Amino acid sequence: MTGIDDVARALGVSTATVSRALRGLPGVSVATRGKVLAKAEELGYVASSSAAHLASGRTMAMGVLLPLIDRWYFSSALEGVDRALRAAGYDMVVFSLGGTGLNRDRVFHRSMLRKRIDALLVMCMELTPEELAALQQLDYPNVTIGGYVDGLRNVSIDDGGAATDAMEYLISLGHTRIGHVRGGGEYGIEFAVPKQREEAYRAALERHGLEARPQWLITGKFRVLESKLAAARLFDQPEERPTAVFASSDEMAFGVLLAAQERGIRVPEELSVIGIDDHEFAEPMGLTTLRQSPESQGSYAAELLLGELRGAPRLDTPPYQPHELIIRRSTAPPPSS
Amino acid sequence: MTGIDDVARALGVSTATVSRALRGLPGVSVATRGKVLAKAEELGYVASSSAAHLASGRTMAMGVLLPLIDRWYFSSALEGVDRALRAAGYDMVVFSLGGTGLNRDRVFHRSMLRKRIDALLVMCMELTPEELAALQQLDYPNVTIGGYVDGLRNVSIDDGGAATDAMEYLISLGHTRIGHVRGGGEYGIEFAVPKQREEAYRAALERHGLEARPQWLITGKFRVLESKLAAARLFDQPEERPTAVFASSDEMAFGVLLAAQERGIRVPEELSVIGIDDHEFAEPMGLTTLRQSPESQGSYAAELLLGELRGAPRLDTPPYQPHELIIRRSTAPPPSS
DNA sequence: CTGTTAGCGCCTTCAA
DNA sequence: TTGAAGGCGCTAACAG
Numbered sequence: 001m002t003g004i005d006d007v008a009r010a011l012g013v014s015t016a017t018v019s020r021a022l023r024g025l026p027g028v029s030v031a032t033r034g035k036v037l038a039k040a041e042e043l044g045y046v047a048s049s050s051a052a053h054l055a056s057g058r059t060m061a062m063g064v065l066l067p068l069i070d071r072w073y074f075s076s077a078l079e080g081v082d083r084a085l086r087a088a089g090y091d092m093v094v095f096s097l098g099g100t101g102l103n104r105d106r107v108f109h110r111s112m113l114r115k116r117i118d119a120l121l122v123m124c125m126e127l128t129p130e131e132l133a134a135l136q137q138l139d140y141p142n143v144t145i146g147g148y149v150d151g152l153r154n155v156s157i158d159d160g161g162a163a164t165d166a167m168e169y170l171i172s173l174g175h176t177r178i179g180h181v182r183g184g185g186e187y188g189i190e191f192a193v194p195k196q197r198e199e200a201y202r203a204a205l206e207r208h209g210l211e212a213r214p215q216w217l218i219t220g221k222f223r224v225l226e227s228k229l230a231a232a233r234l235f236d237q238p239e240e241r242p243t244a245v246f247a248s249s250d251e252m253a254f255g256v257l258l259a260a261q262e263r264g265i266r267v268p269e270e271l272s273v274i275g276i277d278d279h280e281f282a283e284p285m286g287l288t289t290l291r292q293s294p295e296s297q298g299s300y301a302a303e304l305l306l307g308e309l310r311g312a313p314r315l316d317t318p319p320y321q322p323h324e325l326i327i328r329r330s331t332a333p334p335p336s337s
Numbered sequence: 338m339t340g341i342d343d344v345a346r347a348l349g350v351s352t353a354t355v356s357r358a359l360r361g362l363p364g365v366s367v368a369t370r371g372k373v374l375a376k377a378e379e380l381g382y383v384a385s386s387s388a389a390h391l392a393s394g395r396t397m398a399m400g401v402l403l404p405l406i407d408r409w410y411f412s413s414a415l416e417g418v419d420r421a422l423r424a425a426g427y428d429m430v431v432f433s434l435g436g437t438g439l440n441r442d443r444v445f446h447r448s449m450l451r452k453r454i455d456a457l458l459v460m461c462m463e464l465t466p467e468e469l470a471a472l473q474q475l476d477y478p479n480v481t482i483g484g485y486v487d488g489l490r491n492v493s494i495d496d497g498g499a500a501t502d503a504m505e506y507l508i509s510l511g512h513t514r515i516g517h518v519r520g521g522g523e524y525g526i527e528f529a530v531p532k533q534r535e536e537a538y539r540a541a542l543e544r545h546g547l548e549a550r551p552q553w554l555i556t557g558k559f560r561v562l563e564s565k566l567a568a569a570r571l572f573d574q575p576e577e578r579p580t581a582v583f584a585s586s587d588e589m590a591f592g593v594l595l596a597a598q599e600r601g602i603r604v605p606e607e608l609s610v611i612g613i614d615d616h617e618f619a620e621p622m623g624l625t626t627l628r629q630s631p632e633s634q635g636s637y638a639a640e641l642l643l644g645e646l647r648g649a650p651r652l653d654t655p656p657y658q659p660h661e662l663i664i665r666r667s668t669a670p671p672p673s674s
Numbered sequence: 675c676t677g678t679t680a681g682c683g684c685c686t687t688c689a690a
Numbered sequence: 691t692t693g694a695a696g697g698c699g700c701t702a703a704c705a706g
Contacts, residue, residue, distance in 0.1 A: 001452070003683060014693045019685060027691060044474075048452040050387035050396065051683035054698040059387065061430070061453070068416060070632075075412040079405060082433045091453060093398070094431050096419045115338070115385040115699095116398070116428060137381070224621045258621050261598075281618070284561045284595050295407075340699060351677045356701060364675060388699035391682040452683095 002045045011039055022047065049091075059118050061091040062305065066123035068099040071222070072251065072279050073294045074123055077145055080298025081121060088306050093117055097125070108134050119305040121145060121298075122152065126191045141308045143318070145301045146294065148192040155301040158320040159193050162290045163200035163246070165325055166274045169288075170244045171208055174333045175272060178205065179216035179234065179242035181227050181252045194222075197248045197276070216242050220252035227255025235263050243334035244272040250279035250289055257285060257330065268332035278326055286329035297321050339382045348376055359384065386428070396455050398428040399642065403460035405436040408559070409588065409616050410631045411460055414482055417635025418458060425643050430454055434462070445471050456642040458482060458635075459489065463528045478645045480655070482638045483631065485529040492638040495657040496530050499627045500537030500583070502662055503611045506625075507581045508545055511670045512609060515542065516553035516571065516579035518564050518589045531559075534585045534613070553579050557589035564592025572600050580671035581609040587616035587626055594622060594667065605669035615663055623666035634658050 008015045013032065021028045021036035028036075040046075053059045062085055066074050078094065085092050093116060097104060108131050112120065119140050124147025127135065132151055135142060144154045170178055180201045183194035198217075205212045218234055220227030227247065235241060247253035253275030257267060265271050275282065278291035300321065308314055345352045350369065358365045358373035365373075377383075390396045399422055403411050415431065422429050430453060434441060445468050449457070456477050461484025464472065469488055472479060481491045507515055517538045520531035535554075542549045555571055557564030564584065572578060584590035590612030594604060602608050612619065615628035637658065645651055 004685095005683085015684075016686080016694080017692060020692090023685090029691060032691080046451055047685095048391075048683055050390040050452065051698090052685070053387040054385075054391060054700090055683080055685035057685095057698080069406075069419065070409075070412045070416045072407075075407045078431070079407045079433060079435060082406065082431065083435050086433075086435070091451070092431050094415070094419065094429050096416060096423075098416060098420050098423070114383055114428070115387065224618055228621045254618070255621060281561055281591070284565045284592060341701095342699085352700075353678080353702085354676060357676090360701095366675060369675080384701095385699055388682090389701070391684090392699080392701035394682080394701095 002043045004045070004047065007036065007040050007043060007045050010043070011035055019047075053115075058309075059116055060089060061093050061117045062302065063093045063095060063112060063117035063120045064123065065095045065097075065112070065120060065125070067097045067125045069094070069096050070099075072277065073146060076294035077123060077298035080293075080295035080300075081302045082298075083295075084299035084302035084306065090118075090306065104131070112138065118309055121301055121305065122149065123147070124156075124193065125149075141305050141314075143301050143304055145297055146193070148196075153316060153318060155297050155304070155318045156193075156321060157292045157297075157323045159196040160200045161320070162276055162292070162323040163197040163248070164204055165323070166246050166276065166290055167201055167204035169325060169327075170246060170272060170274060170331065171204065171210070173244075173272065173331060175242075175244040176210050176334070177213075177216070177240065177242040177244070178210065179218070179245040181218050181220045181230065181245060181247040181256060183248040183252065184219045184221040184226075194248050201246060213242075215239060220247070220249075220255055222249050222251060224251050224255045224258070227252035228259045229255075231256040231259035232262070235259060235265065241265075241271070243270070244274070244331070247273065247275045250275035250277035250282050250287060253287055253289070253330075254279075254281060254285060257287065267330050270335055272331040272334070274331055276323075282326070283328070288328045288331040289326050291324045291326050292321065339380045341382070341384065344373065344377050344380060344382050347380070348372055356384075395646075396453055397426060398430050398454045399639065400430045400432060400449060400454035400457045401460065402432045402434075402449070402457060402462070404434045404462045406431070406433050407436075409614065410483060413631035414460060414635035417630075417632035417637075418639045419635075420632075421636035421639035421643065427455075427643065441468070449475065455646055458638055458642065459486065460484070461493075461530065462486075478642050478651075480638050480641055482634055483530070485533075490653060490655060492634050492641065492655045493530075493658060494629045494634075494660045496533040497537045498657070499613055499629070499660040500534040500585070501541055502660070503583050503613065503627055504538055504541035506662060506664075507583060507609060507611060507668065508541065508547070510581075510609065510668060512579075512581040513547050513671070514550075514553070514577065514579040514581070515547065516555070516582040518555050518557045518567065518582060518584040518593060520585040520589065521556045521558040521563075531585050538583060550579075552576060557584070557586075557592055559586050559588060561588050561592045561595070564589035565596045566592075568593040568596035569599070572596060572602065578602075578608070580607070581611070581668070584610065584612045587612035587614035587619050587624060590624055590626070590667075591616075591618060591622060594624065604667050607672055609668040609671070611668055613660075619663070620665070625665045625668040626663050628661045628663050629658065 004015045008018045021033040120142040122144045144152045148154045218230040275289040341352045345355045358370040457479040459481045481489045485491045555567040612626040
């Protein structure tokens with residue numbers, strides 16, 4: 001493996017000069033820099049990140065901690081983080097909890113503490129007090145994405161606001177019987193978000209003097225299948241159905257759509273459905289939703305940390321990320337009956 | 338930041354002893370090991386991966402190179418890889434191309450060559466000859482997942498076999514007019530897989546003496562929306578419709594399902610649809626499919642590399658990973674007319 | 675079973 | 691503008 005002194009020797013210069021030239025530091029003549037760059041390219045030399053880390057204190061890598069990868073929000077956000085990091089020459093080290101609570105301590109105690117990263121992004125997960133403390137002791141810059149964690153700053157949309165917008169839209173269409181599919185936390189995942197959205201649902205009902213029937217509030221664990229089953233149970237009740245359902249995520253909205261379809265309940269004529277996300281399936285399925293961009297959120301958060309590593313002042317309360325109502329075919333005024 | 342000699346000093350032993358004790362190497366008395374472990378825990382000491390790398394030659398990290406993260410197959414496979422690595426105490430460094438061809442050289446030239454990883458997993462992407470050469474010069478163990486790359490060994494299902502199973506199932510139901518939604522390669526992604534599946538489609542038709550109408554072969558880029566649009570065009574042709582469609586992935590099968598639904602074409606009475614994957618939406622949408630598990634494939638591939646890093650003999654041709662027909666509500670015999 | 679001693683490959687003063 | 695030298699924190703080989 002070619003090292004820095006292979007380059008230095010081939011050129012008859014010192015390793016210090018090679019190092020400076022390659023990193024674009026001042027104090028190297030144009031001619032020398034040119035020769036160094038050419039020779040490094042020729043020999044295929046790239047500095048070892050470990051050696052560079054040891055000598056400089058910077059790892060040029062950022063960690064991302066998330067509950068699981070295989071979920072729309074997380075994988076999209078990862079994509080955004082990676083994009084920002086790549087542009088800055090940083091590498092991305094991913095720690096997934098794999099959807100279970102197992103190995104949490106391992107991740108926290110071993111991997112994260114291995115001094116392999118310069119900063120850490122935490123994606124919407126609930127942390128135990130010990131984990132939070134561990135994180136804060138880690139002393140490198142950190143930020144959470146997509147879910148408020150007590151004691152840490154957060155990059156996300158205004159969850160309450162987005163949910164309110166969804167409700168106001170349904171109400172403006174004339175709906176008065178509105179149900180809600182709540183996201184459910186598994187493994188301490190996404191705890192704050194579903195709560196905020198549910199509260200906005202309740203508040204909207206109350207503000208407009210609408211009824212909040214407990215039977216109309218169901219739980220879908222942020223997944224299609226669970227949501228479909230829950231919606232099916234709701235529809236199969238003898239009781240009066242809601243004319244609209246606000247789902248806390250698009251995937252859960254799809255579940256409602258599918259349950260309705262199986263029962264021959266026509267959307268939007270008999271039932272309106274609105275979600276949050278603008279998932280990839282939302283357009284082909286015609287779902288009205290509140291769009292958010294996890295990818296932008298990811299890259300925003302990554303850039304925030306990159307900036308601070310470069311010495312920018314710390315931003316204590318990042319601004320809310322944008323959300324936007326996208327009207328499609330799943331919503332309409334309630335049946336006139 | 339507490340280092341190894343903080344621990345050593347606190348205990349009055351040498352750093353070598355601390356190092357040995359912490360890594361579970363032989364030649365440390367039970368008593369000493371106990372003291373060391375306790376003290377390290379107390380001080381929150383963990384070895385710096387960079388220093389360990391420099392001294393030992395092992396980074397304890399593995400790289401994953403993929404075309405983009407935000408796709409069912411990739412994010413699931415990543416999850417599997419991460420699970421295997423975590424269990425082995427390895428970290429996962431993710432290089433995504435972000436769905437574009439941009440920055441490819443940057444990834445190949447800079448990041449991957451930074452000596453940050455011990456082995457590399459490449460997820461189904463087409464490589465240029467130069468990239469392939471770069472990869473092979475990198476000299477660390479590597480393997481591809483989910484898509485054959487010339488010159489590299491591959492972990493995946495038997496794509497031809499799975500496609501054949503899908504076709505044979507449709508044909509056994511009595512279908513004779515069968516269409517195919519082909520996956521399309523964008524950015525040099527997934528080139529071999531769609532081709533193998535399409536060839537199996539053609540071969541099955543031929544074997545059974547069935548007609549292969551060019552109009553019945555459409556392209557969906559492995560995405561719902563594109564596939565839905567393509568299927569819509571197919572359905573809107575004046576010509577005779579196929580009674581069954583074999584889609585090269587579940588997401589594309591969903592597109593067909595949605596296009597059919599919009600036109601009032603009943604599934605499975607008038608149209609059967611089969612996919613490949615067993616995507617999370619397949620069950621709620623009632624899609625018959627050939628199940629594969631990218632997660633298992635990911636962990637299998639990761640373990641393969643971990644084993645070889647530990648000195649196991651190199652496995653030149655990994656066995657095919659399993660696939661399985663899952664029959665749901667989207668397939669039935671063709672209309673008797 | 676334990677300690678001592680060299681580095682691993684680079685960056686960063688400090689001097690020239 | 692350049693070079694020399696020390697050291698980042700750890701592991702591995704060798705003594706004891």
